Amino acid sequence: MTELTAEDRRWLDAAVRYASPFVGTTADEPAVAALLVDPRSQTLVSRAVTAKGGRPHAESQAIAVAGFEAAGCTLYLTLEPCHHWGRTPPCVDAIIRAGIMRVVIGAANLDPQAAGSIGHLESAGVETVLANHAPSLALHAGHTLRHTTARPFVTAVLVASADGMLGRSGAGRAPIAGQPSSNWIDLQRTRADAILVGAATARSDDPALTVALPGLALRTPLRVVLAGAGGIDRKVNLVGRFSGYRTAVIAETGVAVDAPVSVETIRVAGSQGRPDLEAALTALGRKGIQNLLVEPGQRLVAGLLEADLVDRFALILSPLSVGEGGVPASPDGPIADLLGAAGLAETGRQRLGDDTLVLYERPSRPN
Known part of the structure; x- marks a missing residue:
């Protein structure tokens, strides 16, 4: 394999920027970007990203748009191409047929079905670079985790008051987040494949878990309720109220779930009526969920951190206080x-109106 150049890094950075808004739209497939570039003039010939629902793949689309101009080009990919027949033909074969001379890959594809792709390209005379490009690794962290640990990449989002509270006892979550923070959370929802809340949050807060940003309501992902020992029923509006959005309940085997047929029930192992958290995440991974957004209450926060199941944590700090009776x-x-005790380190801060967003990540995992 040849070495990575400064131009290669620039084009890979551009590919990640192009793919990022499509995360959450490609079902069980990763949101891969493909850029075809004329290496002599360093100009873009064509580009594509994995189509909505995961098909067709980015590579085949970019090659189709370029036509005969693809010959002699360099192909920049955020993820190693597929090398197997599935619902689509192998992208590696399309790359070779198109006469592409060089392929620069941002991140290795740890799906076993992609094994051998780089060797196949090189044996056909295609120069290939595996860059281990940090932004590409971050873009595809969910895909990587699903194929290495069988669970999605987990991002937890929590809004806390100035006095460290989530809400008021008996009154649910406190309305302490400003509109910029609410918009930011909505944006994270658009880039997730599913949103998870606990049964207590579903009962007390009555969340819709939809995307309220104008024009993006259809980007609302699968909404998931984690049932507790008391089970769950259709009195919980997230379960019983018809919304038109996909909803599922994860419950321990044997726990009562009273839900309409439109709500999927996922049974997993557990203890004392509570689902095992790792088993719950593995069940979501089997459904093709790559990126999971968790909007937890107190109990679920503690459980996920104790089980070492949080990869990124977004803590939104409000300047408002809840006061007496706060949770x-x-x-x-x-x-x-x-968070520190759980091995998560602060990686950045930014202002969201009057609120402050503090990001924590696990350094030993893709970030």
Whole structure:
């Protein structure tokens, strides 16, 4: 394989920027970007991203748009191409037939069905570079985790007041997030394949878990309720109220679930009526969920962190206080201390109106 050049990095960066808005739209397939570039003039010939629902793949689309101009080009891919017959022909074969001379790949594809792609390209005389490009690795972290740990990439989002509270006892979550923060959370929903909440949150907060950003309601992902020992029934509006959006309930085997036929029930192993969290995430991984957004309450936050199942944590800090009767984000001290104890390190801060977004990630995993 040849070495990565400065131009290669620039085009891979561009490919990641192009693919990022499509994360969450490609079902069980990764949102791959493909850029065909004339290496002499360093100009873009064609580009594509994995189509809605996962088919067709980016490579075949970009090659089809370029036509005969693809010959002699360099192909930039955020992820290693497929090398097997499935619902589509192998993209590696299309690359070779098109006469593409060089392929630069941002991240290795750990799906076993992609094994051998680079060797096949090189044996056909196509120069190939595997870049291990950090933005590409981050873009496809969910796909990678699903094929290495059988679960999705988990991002948890929590809004806490200035005095460390989530809400008020008996009154559900406190309305402490400003509109910019609400918009940011909505944007994260559009880029997730599913949103997960616990049964207590579903009962007390009555969340819709939809995307309220103008024009993006159809980007609402699968809504999932994690049932507790008390089960769940259609009195919970997220389960019983018809919305037109896909909804599922994950429950421990034997726990009562009273839900309409439009709501999928997923049974997993557990203890004392509570689903095992790792088993629940594995079940979602089997359904093709790559990126999971969790909007947890106090119990679910603690459970996920204790089980080492959070890859990224977004803590939104409000300047408002809840005061007497507040429900703390963590009963064991400041939430930031709990995150640190779980091995998550702060990686950045930004302002969201009057609120502050603090991002934490697990350094040992794709970020």
